[in-house]
Amino acid sequence: xxxxxxxxxxxxxxxxxxxxxxxxxxxxxxxxxxxxxxxxxxxxxxxxxxxxxxxxxxxxxxxxxxxxxxxxxxxxxxxxxxxxxxxxxxxxxxxxxxxxxxxxxxxxxxxxxxxxxxxxxxxxxxxxxxxxxxxxxxxxxxxxxxxxxxxxxxxxxxxxxxxxxxxxxxxxxxxxxxxxxxxxxxxxxxxxxxxxxxxxxxxxxxxxxxxxxxxxxxxxxxxxxxxxxxxxxxxxxxxxxxxxxxxxxxxxxxxxxxxxxxxxxxxxxxxxxxxxxxxxxxxxxxxxxxxxxxxxxxxxxxxxxxxxxxxxxxxxxxxxxxxxxxxxxxxxxxxxxxxxxxxxxxxxxxxxxxxxxxxxxxxxxxxxxxxxxxxxxxx
Amino acid sequence: xxxxxxxxxxxxxxxxxxxxxxxxxxxxxxxxxxxxxxxxxxxxxxxxxxxxxxxxxxxxxxxxxxxxxxxxxxxxxxxxxxxxxxxxxxxxxxxxxxxxxxxxxxxxxxxxxxxxxxxxxxxxxxxxxxxxxxxxxxxxxxxxxxxxxxxxxxxxxxxxxxxxxxxxxxxxxxxxxxxxxxxxxxxxxxxxxxxxxxxxxxxxxxxxxxxxxxxxxxxxxxxxxxxxxxxxxxxxxxxxxxxxxxxxxxxxxxxxxxxxxxxxxxxxxxxxxxxxxxxxxxxxxxxxxxxxxxxxxxxxxxxxxxxxx
Numbered sequence: 091x092x093x094x095x096x097x098x099x100x101x102x103x104x105x106x107x108x109x110x111x112x113x114x115x116x117x118x119x120x121x122x123x124x125x126x127x128x129x130x131x132x133x134x135x136x137x138x139x140x141x142x143x144x145x146x147x148x149x150x151x152x153x154x155x156x157x158x159x160x161x162x163x164x165x166x167x168x169x170x171x172x173x174x175x176x177x178x179x180x181x182x183x184x185x186x187x188x189x190x191x192x193x194x195x196x197x198x199x200x201x202x203x204x205x206x207x208x209x210x211x212x213x214x215x216x217x218x219x220x221x222x223x224x225x226x227x228x229x230x231x232x233x234x235x236x237x238x239x240x241x242x243x244x245x246x247x248x249x250x251x252x253x254x255x256x257x258x259x260x261x262x263x264x265x266x267x268x269x270x271x272x273x274x275x276x277x278x279x280x281x282x283x284x285x286x287x288x289x290x291x292x293x294x295x296x297x298x299x300x301x302x303x304x305x306x307x308x309x310x311x312x313x314x315x316x317x318x319x320x321x322x323x324x325x326x327x328x329x330x331x332x333x334x335x336x337x338x339x340x341x342x343x344x345x346x347x348x349x350x351x352x353x354x355x356x357x358x359x360x361x362x363x364x365x366x367x368x369x370x371x372x373x374x375x376x377x378x379x380x381x382x383x384x385x386x387x388x389x390x391x392x393x394x395x396x397x398x399x400x401x402x403x404x405x406x407x408x409x410x411x412x413x414x415x416x417x418x419x420x421x422x423x424x425x426x427x428x429x430x431x432x433x434x435x436x437x438x439x440x441x442x443x444x445x446x447x448x449x450x451x452x453x454x455x456x457x458x459x460x461x462x463x464x465x466x467x468x469x
Numbered sequence: 470x471x472x473x474x475x476x477x478x479x480x481x482x483x484x485x486x487x488x489x490x491x492x493x494x495x496x497x498x499x500x501x502x503x504x505x506x507x508x509x510x511x512x513x514x515x516x517x518x519x520x521x522x523x524x525x526x527x528x529x530x531x532x533x534x535x536x537x538x539x540x541x542x543x544x545x546x547x548x549x550x551x552x553x554x555x556x557x558x559x560x561x562x563x564x565x566x567x568x569x570x571x572x573x574x575x576x577x578x579x580x581x582x583x584x585x586x587x588x589x590x591x592x593x594x595x596x597x598x599x600x601x602x603x604x605x606x607x608x609x610x611x612x613x614x615x616x617x618x619x620x621x622x623x624x625x626x627x628x629x630x631x632x633x634x635x636x637x638x639x640x641x642x643x644x645x646x647x648x649x650x651x652x653x654x655x656x657x658x659x660x661x662x663x664x665x666x667x668x669x670x671x672x673x674x675x676x677x678x679x680x681x682x683x684x685x686x687x688x689x690x691x692x693x694x695x696x697x698x699x700x701x702x703x704x705x706x707x708x709x710x711x712x713x714x715x716x717x718x719x720x721x722x723x724x725x726x727x728x729x730x731x732x733x734x735x736x737x738x739x740x741x742x743x744x745x746x747x748x749x750x751x752x753x754x755x756x757x758x759x760x761x762x763x764x765x766x767x768x769x770x771x772x773x774x775x776x777x778x
Binding site for chain 1: 551555570
């Protein structure tokens with residue numbers, strides 16, 4: 091068994107193209123992210139931000155909602171957010187053009203925000219508006235369904251805001267760009283699919299001569315499959331740990347303090363990635379190059395939906411179709427990392443782990459059923 | 470040793486094996502000869518239980534062959550038509566890996582690997598990866614991986630395709646040596662010269678059916694052709710050709726591009742009789758060749774087409 095393990099290990103780590111996609115590409119992408127975001131990323135949690143400046147234009151503050159938003163902004167204004175209340179719309183737009191402010195909040199029945207470009211400050215302003223809209227919708231729903239519980243709801247929201255503010259300013263990090271790195275690690279986990287696809291090709295007689303040769307030996311197919319899976323998961327787990335160390339130690343981005351939990355998520359991500367590749371590799375008779383090409387899409391699309399290219403994507407999906415975030419392994423992995431690095435929300439973290447566990451089992455069974463065949467209709 | 474009975478394999482409406490029957494005895498070098506697409510590889514894959522088949526019965530070493538017949542598989546070595554080695558591993562690592570799929574004991578494995586390396590003459594290339602090897606060396610590595618565990622039965626599916634003549638000869642000599650060491654060999658090819666050179670018994674296969682089985686001599690004796698005479702000559706008219714056609718034992722005649730080709734049934738003095746006729750009729754001629762029947766003639770007579778097609 092050890093000898094099977096040894097040779098599979100050697101064979102896999104020497105496969106340059108596969109290891110590029112599984113290890114080098116995420117590391118390169120992480121480096122590019124780091125330099126793209128520049129010094130905006132801060133790992134220590136110390137307050138190093140510039141205050142975000144915005145103007146407030148009262149377009150129509152007669153409605154109840156507009157009034158509530160006005161009050162909300164007054165409360166939100168402080169160390170992080172500096173608001174100008176006295177500017178006219180024309181003056182505000184001019185300041186926005188000149189870069190003196192980052193955005194303009196419009197107080198009206200449906201509050202809105204205008205920003206000049208994309209960046210950290212703009213993301214913070216958007217986040218504040220999103221947070222207000224979500225809470226307002228929640229309060230409205232409670233008022234219509236359980237009006238007697240409104241006082242408790244207000245209290246809870248107040249606590250939540252307190253908690254959030256205390257933890258983000260005094261705790262880990264506030265940087266919304268860190269979510270790109272969580273999405274990156276999630277993507278890297280899924281890129282274990284490249285290893286899985288390659289290995290499935292060497293296992294099945296109908297896909298390659300090597301698969302045929304291995305199938306006619308007296309070594310039980312189950313043993314070959316389990317050895318392959320174990321080696322690939324181990325290699326990819328090491329890949330992910332290397333990426334974690336690179337991000338946290340070389341790039342200096344904090345991934346949280348709970349190391350055992352982080353390693354657990356890394357491991358489950360590696361299992362999901364490899365099994366996804368094995369399953370995909372074994373269900374069709376396409377050429378290896380075609381499968382490797384499709385694997386790029388198989389890993390990048392979930393990565394994109396988890397916010398790899400557009401940071402707010404996961405939040406948008408959460409708002410409009412949350413079930414996608416529950417089914418997308420990259421989103422679940424990213425969420426689990428977020429729980430560790432930002433929220434410290436063990437309940438949500440446990441839910442993520444359970445979903446990852448269920449997905450792993452499902453993918454493992456699919457992969458195993460796909461590669462365990464010993465006799466074929468055609469070769 | 471191997472018994473295949475009424476084997477039928479269909480791919481949709483295409484019948485790849487059509488009630489194929491074969492019996493192979495221990496100690497033979499058994500040749501499976503047929504053109505490309507005749508069903509040789511399909512038969513081998515069914516024999517190895519890699520392919521499901523629609524009908525028939527296959528026994529190896531007197532027992533039914535199934536995909537999970539691991540105790541039978543340990544005595545079988547396979548040299549695939551396509552080279553099946555790991556590109557990322559060296560020559561020695563590849564041979565050791567495939568040996569390890571059959572032999573657990575490390576010391577025994579090392580001994581077998583060394584023997585296989587010597588046998589295939591790969592001593593100078595042990596640390597090279599397959600990509601760096603020439604076509605001939607790659608084929609030799611492919612063979613080494615298939616025979617390293619010294620199996621009782623070795624199946625070689627066209628192992629010399631795209632190999633230079635020097636490597637081909639070395640491979641063929643190696644196959645005979647394996648047979649001398651006690652292995653039974655099934656050798657598939659569409660190169661009749663190879664099959665004729667090394668096989669003790671041959672089955673001619675086409676359209677998934679065995680058309681004839683026997684030793685080379687037995688197969689040749691099954692056909693009408695005893696001799697093929699080729700003569701370079703110019704200006705042969707209808708009358709002369711008619712005259713030659715009517716000579717004793719001539720049963721087939723073609724005249725194209727100033728080359729006269731005659732097929733004659735086996736008889737004494739065929740060539741002298743033909744040359745005398747040409748002299749008597751003042752027909753000038755150049756080079757003259759006389760050939761005994763080949764497996765191609767056997768195939769041609771049985772199927773009506775050239776094996777090389």
